[in-house]
Amino acid sequence: MFLHWFPSFFGSLIGEDFFRSRPARRSLLEAKRPGEVGSLLLVLCALGLAACNNENISVYRVPKENNQVSLQTGSGNLVPPPPSNPANWTKPDGWTEKALSEMRLGSFQVAGTNDETADVSVTAFPGDAGGVESNVNRWRGQVHQPTLEGDQLAQSWQEETVDGAPTIIVDVETPAGTEKASAILGAAMRTADRTWFVKMTGPPDLLKTQKDNFLRFVRSFHFSSASNEEKAQPQEPPTGQVKSTNDR
Secondary structure (H helix, E strand, C coil): CHHHHHHHHHHHHHCHHHHHCHHHHHHHHCCCCHHHHHHHHHHHHHHHHHHHHHHCCCCCCCCCCCCCCCCCCCCCCCCCCCCCCCEECCCCCCEEECCCCCCCCEEEEEECCCCCEEEEEEEEEECCCCCHHHHHHHHHHHCCCCCCCHHHHHCCEEEEEECCEEEEEEEEECCCCCCCCCEEEEEEEECCCEEEEEEEEECHHHHHHHHHHHHHHHHCCEECCCCHHHHHCCCCCCCCCCCCCCCC
16 A cells, blocks of 8 residues: 555655656566665655755855955065155146046146147156156157167256256257148156156247246146155166056
8 A cells, every 4th residue: 555655755756757667666666675675765755855856955155255356566565656646746837737548747838829728738657767868759759760889878868956856858859841730849857766758849939938847747747745764765667567658
């Protein structure tokens, strides 16, 4: 009697089709010895429990953590990017502020006569930003002037100190007779942990009238992020971390 009731009970657990099959019923009913019946019952119990457990399986979705990954190269002492407002300056009268870009910490437009305009940018990069010489020669190349080296290059700029930072001033323009004349007034200021660039580009005549304003602007810089101790101990960025300094 038990053997006839057992299929209907476990059929509800693991499926009636299993017990309706002739091989299954034959295996159960033809078992003659108690040991055979017991072994068969243990196997069926295990199947029944497995079926019960499978019905209770739940799937959970674990939200991804908002991890911030820091990439480091070289020695790992990556110089941090400039803070949002690491310096103060005084804008000359007549300069119009423009929207900042990803690279610019300051951006201005200067209007001249005959609808002429000049562009002024303020940027900062870690360490020496590739070196003063390479940046000055890049500026020279932008107005079609040849590359200079050594003393010749040093004689092409003037040196000053702005708020304790060694500073060079560059004034260069396209050669005479160039179809589209342009000029650059540039300044590079080396602080403890980065180099600041102020660059003015536009028609040569307009830049000549604005040179005094440009110099006053550069000399008005105050670097609030650098302490006296930091100025005495400059830090160099790891190799490969230098960006271009000639953002328009």
